[in-house]
Amino acid sequence: MKKILIAAAVAAIAAAAVPAFAQNVAIVNGKPVPSNRVDMLAAQLAKAGRPVSPEMQGQLKDEVIAREIFMQEAQKRGLDASDDYKSQMELARQTILIRELFADYQKKNPVTDAEVKAEYDKFAAANGGKEYRARHILVEKEDEAKKIIADVKKGQKFEDIAKKQSKDPGSGANGGDLDWATASSFVPEFSQAMIKLTKGQMTQEPVKSQFGWHIIRVDDVREAQLPKMEEVKPQIAQQLQQQKLAKFQEELRTKAKVE
Structure with missing residues (x-):
């Protein structure tokens, strides 16, 4: 009976010790290293966009143990008492606390579907x-532009002239091609002349803008091809969230009494 009681007591002590040991990743130089440090490191990596797979758990454990070893050595050398260390710790504390403030604000002030739709509209x-x-040829002088218009009317290819003479580095090499764009994408003088043209037409007179003299040709016209709201919803939500956060920051600055 006595042996049974002793065995039971030993088993109870062992069972009680298991959870306490399980709370630690290791014991380094007599100091326990809590297992939640592995969880914290994993969470930090996940926040940075690097989710931790089960295969990486061993690496995280090694990393946590290595940090404890290095930290103990730094403390042994008294580095945690230096002014530089204390200054860096204060900056780190501020950074973490400010990050938590902004995260808390965003959590409590999410962008709604109604806000996204209003912005999309x-x-x-x-x-x-x-x-x-449209295509265009850009030159410095009006006389040059008039001669180009005359040359095109005589049969020279608009695209060939653009490649040789256009001063616009972006479109000149592509035969003056400006790709699909709305009228609002261009300077007013250019867009006003362009929208008067129908498909296949070229300006009969040079168009002056801040960049020089343009000869414009419209190759095609269509209704604007806009992305569907669902396709751009994440980008709109992110933009609105940033705007909300910027407004929150500005409100805090305005309310603060700075002397």
Whole structure:
């Protein structure tokens, strides 16, 4: 009976010791290293966009143990008492606390679907209407532009002249091609002349802008091709979240009494 009681007592002590040991990743130089450090490191990596797979758990454990070894050595050398260390710790404390403040604000002030739709509708209104597939040739002088118009009328190819003479480095090499764009994408003088043209037409007189003299040709016209709201919803939500956060920060600055 006595042996049974002793065995039971030993088993109870062993069972009680298991959870306490399980709370530690290791014991380094007599100091326990809590297992939650592995969890914290994993969470930190996940926040940075590097989710931790089960295969990486061993690496994280090694990393946590290595940190404890290095930290103990630094403390042994008294580095945790230096002014530089204390200054860096204060900066780190501020950074973490500010990050938590902003995360808390964003959590409590999420962007709603209604806000996303309103922003998308605003975008659609500003970018709707017609799109133009235009080409242009940009030169410095009006006389040059008039001669080019005359040359095109005589049969020279607009694209060839653009490649040789256009001063616009972006479109010149592509035969003056400006790709699909709305009229609002261009300077007013350019867009006003362009929208008067129908498919295949070229300006009969040079168009002056801040960049020089343009000869414009419209190759095609279509209704603006806008992305569907669901396709751009994540980008709109992120933009609105940033705007909300910026407004929150500005409000805090305004309310603060700075002397």
